[in-house]
Amino acid sequence: MKSLMVSAAVVTAMAVVVPPASARPAPPAGPAQERGDSAGNSTLLKPPETGEQVYRQVCQACHMADGKGGTGAATIPALAGNPRLASPAYPIMLVVRGRGAMPSLTDLLGPPQIAAVATYVRTHFGNSYTAPVTVEEVKPFLPARK
């Protein structure tokens, strides 16, 4: 678990703010991200809301439609039949903090969406941890605002 503590240290330094949809866009919170080659414009995309929408529109990019992940030079872990999902803290922590190649997704997802997608993966793909994950359970993982 040492590895997780290390990334936690990095993440507590970041302030994560999810702006209300209507508000004027604030300058991005947290440490300035570097960019590299990029498209050079702004997109206006309706963010996913339900657990299923978040899974299909974000998580599925890596973890696959069937939750089975994949293996090449390295492995994208399967969420299907994954006993670690027994603890709600596990998916919450990964979505909030990221790990390895997986980035923190708090710039795309607010606490309600994180709770919803944690509930979704814990009740699908052969997992049956039926207690819904709540926003209250997500909050302790969010870094304090600066």
Next chain:
Amino acid sequence: MQAGAGKTTRRELLTAIGMMGGTFALYQAMTTMGHAAETQFAGPPNLKGARPGASVIVLGAGLAGMLAAFELRKAGYKVRILEYQARAGGRNWSLYGGDTYTELGGATQKVGFAPGNYLNPGPWRIPHHHRTLLHYCKQFGVALEPFIQFNHNAFVHHADAFGGRPVHFREAAADFEGGVAELLGKAIDQKALDQEIKAEDKEMLLEALRGWGMLDQDMKYARNLRSAEHRGYERPPGGGVNGAPIPSNIFDFHDVLASQVWKNMAFFMNHEMQTTMFQPVGGMGMIGKAFARQVEPLITHNAKVTKIFQDRSGVKVTYKDTSTGAVSDAHADFCVCTIPLGVLNQIDKNLSPKLQAAIQAVPYSNSVKIGLEMRRRFWEEDYSIYGGHSFTSQDISLISYPNNHLFGDGPAVLLGAFASGLGGYRLAGMTPEQRIETALAQGSIFHPDSYRKEFMNGASVAWNRVPWTLGCCARWNEDTRKEHYQTLVAVDDRVVLAGEHASYVGCWMEGALLSSIDAITRLHARALEA
């Protein structure tokens, strides 16, 4: 400033400084005289004098790995490269007709492009100041041609502006500048800026606003032949009876702001995005191929590195042959590891705990590119668009027109998406067929009559699912730079990391090369100490 007769020219002065103080003084003098330094490249490393028999194992045959191998062999090392793929080049890659590509999850695409057509799934443009890359392109015989970065006649589309219709970049940009100039002029006129600006500067600024913003005598930005010079005409100038031009209507300033065209304008001003830009003739992958021609005999392909172990006697790398399943060990005195961090993070290794932490701390960005082969160049023939990008607020983010074979007959491939963030995740999560369908649906906003009609076939690469990177590029931020960067680039006894992730030119080929040169220079010094 002009050097008058009898005065010392800048060049003479620099030569004198160079003779007195050496190249570093010259470099400093150049930068203080206002020539911003454009690169840290000081020429190839010219390493010499490796201890007889000393060996280096290089992990990964991307540009960083192949350059390390090339220069270290020249310095006298015995070099070997282990590469996971059957192909050298790494992210430097082009897909051509006949190629097959299998992404994580198992979806396989057979690319159907006509001969000569290609998709660059990763890198596609080279800034003129990426001198390391340009140097080796020349040395290794890679022909370059212009990459058409900036096209005033391409489109800008934003769902919240102009009733969702795309407009020409030229019109929106001209109206943004005109509108801003007029407003600033008014503020000056109403003495709102008297505290901020001296009287003599006020006059100069007013003149600038008039000239830059195409304002009329009354300092208005209006429908007239002046604004038309920037934004275009309703009836362009011609010959004979109807030769006189008719100006065009200017847009409502609200729409101009809502279109966020300023983002595209600012994008083109990024140092990395400024013209002149280049691309290799025949596809970006030509660079990887040219590097590979230099070092191919050193490469073991289909070698999946699974373990990196160093001790006082050397480095032992364990790898699995992905075609036979056979597991072997390779031994060397030193190791240059260019494996992308997300992959390296999962490899069993006994590097220092701080370095392990650094490797783990850097996530990867996402990106999806989609190539669409069209029966004819309708963007050129029907729209007078030759290269450049049309931007949209939809998931695909932009479409980009080919820069080569302009005016050609027959099929051509345009870039149907360069998506990142949420749009990139959404497209990556789709099947290849769904991605093409989405790209056609969204790209049709620009060319509704022709887009689907002329479409023949397509190919896509979602970087989240690329088996050998698990992402697009290393994503550093202020905090991770502070905490981990120096550790990540430091030589860890016998191992040094290199690659775009070990540079401040992240997600550029130049970064991979500059990192490689710096890493092997330090490793060589370490090897001579040993």
